[in-house]
Amino acid sequence: VSAEALQFDAGALGGTIRPAGDKSISHRAVMLAALASGTTRIAHPNRGADVLATRDAMEALGARIEDDGEVIVVRGATLRSPDRTVDARNSGTTTRLLAGICAGHGIAATFDGDASLRARPMERVARPLRAMGATVETVGGKLPMTVRGIRRPAGGAFALELPSAQIKSAILLAHLEATGPLRITGDRCSRDHTERMLRRFGRDVRFDGETIELLPGRLVARDVDVPADLSAAAFFIVAACITPGSDLLLADVGVNPTRTGFLDAMRAMGADLVLVNEREVDGEPVADLRVRARALEAATIGDALVVRAIDEIPILAVAAAHARGTTRIRGAADLRAKESDRLAAVAQVLAACNVAVTEYPDGLDVVGGTARAPGAPLPTFDDHRMAMLIAALAAPTGPHVLEDARPIAVSFPDFTDCWTRAQAAARQR
Numbered sequence: 001v002s003a004e005a006l007q008f009d010a011g012a013l014g015g016t017i018r019p020a021g022d023k024s025i026s027h028r029a030v031m032l033a034a035l036a037s038g039t040t041r042i043a044h045p046n047r048g049a050d051v052l053a054t055r056d057a058m059e060a061l062g063a064r065i066e067d068d069g070e071v072i073v074v075r076g077a078t079l080r081s082p083d084r085t086v087d088a089r090n091s092g093t094t095t096r097l098l099a100g101i102c103a104g105h106g107i108a109a110t111f112d113g114d115a116s117l118r119a120r121p122m123e124r125v126a127r128p129l130r131a132m133g134a135t136v137e138t139v140g141g142k143l144p145m146t147v148r149g150i151r152r153p154a155g156g157a158f159a160l161e162l163p164s165a166q167i168k169s170a171i172l173l174a175h176l177e178a179t180g181p182l183r184i185t186g187d188r189c190s191r192d193h194t195e196r197m198l199r200r201f202g203r204d205v206r207f208d209g210e211t212i213e214l215l216p217g218r219l220v221a222r223d224v225d226v227p228a229d230l231s232a233a234a235f236f237i238v239a240a241c242i243t244p245g246s247d248l249l250l251a252d253v254g255v256n257p258t259r260t261g262f263l264d265a266m267r268a269m270g271a272d273l274v275l276v277n278e279r280e281v282d283g284e285p286v287a288d289l290r291v292r293a294r295a296l297e298a299a300t301i302g303d304a305l306v307v308r309a310i311d312e313i314p315i316l317a318v319a320a321a322h323a324r325g326t327t328r329i330r331g332a333a334d335l336r337a338k339e340s341d342r343l344a345a346v347a348q349v350l351a352a353c354n355v356a357v358t359e360y361p362d363g364l365d366v367v368g369g370t371a372r373a374p375g376a377p378l379p380t381f382d383d384h385r386m387a388m389l390i391a392a393l394a395a396p397t398g399p400h401v402l403e404d405a406r407p408i409a410v411s412f413p414d415f416t417d418c419w420t421r422a423q424a425a426a427r428q429r
């Protein structure tokens with residue numbers, strides 16, 4: 001077993017945890033703050049490597065960022081072309097959203113990243129940015145990607161070729177200085193954090209889950225308190241559901257309806273999930289989530305729900321492995337283009353834990369009820385979500401050893417601490 005390996009033990013979860021700050025919202029807060037006039041204070045930011053990649057990239061573009069370890073302070077600036085290649089590391093959101101900013105602000109930049117990011121499709125963002133007048137070159141559709149932006153684009157109409165929040169956001173960010181209105185059609189309730197934050201920063205933007213309209217205007221700095229990330233909470237939620245004796249409270253979790261497909265799926269499987277103290281914080285719905293263990297039933301998870309649970313499909317498959325019956329997941333082909341091929345990765349990990357799983361081009365069938373500890377360390381696929389998933393898998397049947405725990409720092413650097421605390425709290429009850 002190598003130095004990077006990590007063992008997760010069996011054990012219920014209890015106490016109160018505030019998961020890492022929302023990664024999607026943190027990226028957007030840093031980007032919009034740098035483009036706005038005035039000073040933005042960002043509280044509870046995500047402190048993973050992905051958002052750090054965005055911060056470094058924005059500084060390379062001329063943004064002024066200070067960080068006292070609690071709050072990040074961003075002062076709006078006129079951005080310029082960076083003098084070196086932007087290293088987006090593992091982060092698709094950094095690459096695609098920043099490509100949009102460059103395209104519409106007259107900035108020339110080349111983007112590159114790690115092996116995982118270099119394997120991911122970039123033509124999906126290059127095409128609409130070319131259509132608005134920017135020059136975008138990819139290498140066979142992949143990184144490195146060079147963007148040469150234009151100033152003051154005209155606005156106009158765009159149809160999304162897939163319901164991707166990253167592509168939608170890139171088009172929006174490319175039109176912040178447009179001289180006319182922008183209209184985007186073809187969304188299917190992908191996450192709307194960009195739209196909400198644009199509104200908070202003073203922009204006239206209308207959105208209904210299908211069509212987005214942005215009118216010309218300017219961005220004015222506003223403070224942002226970032227909710228905890230539901231995608232990070234999901235590992236705790238599933239572990240608590242499937243591990244007898246668990247009773248866990250997750251504090252300040254973002255429950256934006258474009259993100260809660262996962263909660264809907266868990267409820268359909270019979271999970272004991274209660275939202276308390278529902279409120280709105282800086283334009284985003286937030287709640288505390290109480291989760292108690294309860295026997296789950298299989299469910300069918302399809303298209304519409306998948307868009308609203310795109311990053312939680314792998315952890316839903318772990319819930320399915322502990323549910324009675326066969327869970328069918330379909331309409332999730334885009335999972336093969338994430339930090340790893342998440343359909344193949346989940347199938348491999350579950351099979352190693354004695355779960356009967358069938359892989360389809362766009363989904364999985366998972367037969368519940370036979371999971372047990374694997375005979376060998378489980379691979380991480382260089383993917384933070386696949387790594388954290390192992391902790392949840394181990395909670396009812398551990399110990400499970402993860403081959404390489406380092407990818408966890410991409411989105412949730414103190415995940416292991418939080419996990420250990422939740423298991424200790426359950427033992428003390």
Ligand code: S3P
Nearest residue numbers: 024093163164165166167310311
């Ligand atoms: C994200 C959008 C999703 C998601 C990713 C974060 C975002 O990707 O999978 O983790 O912050 O906009 P797609 O837009 O490609 O579906």
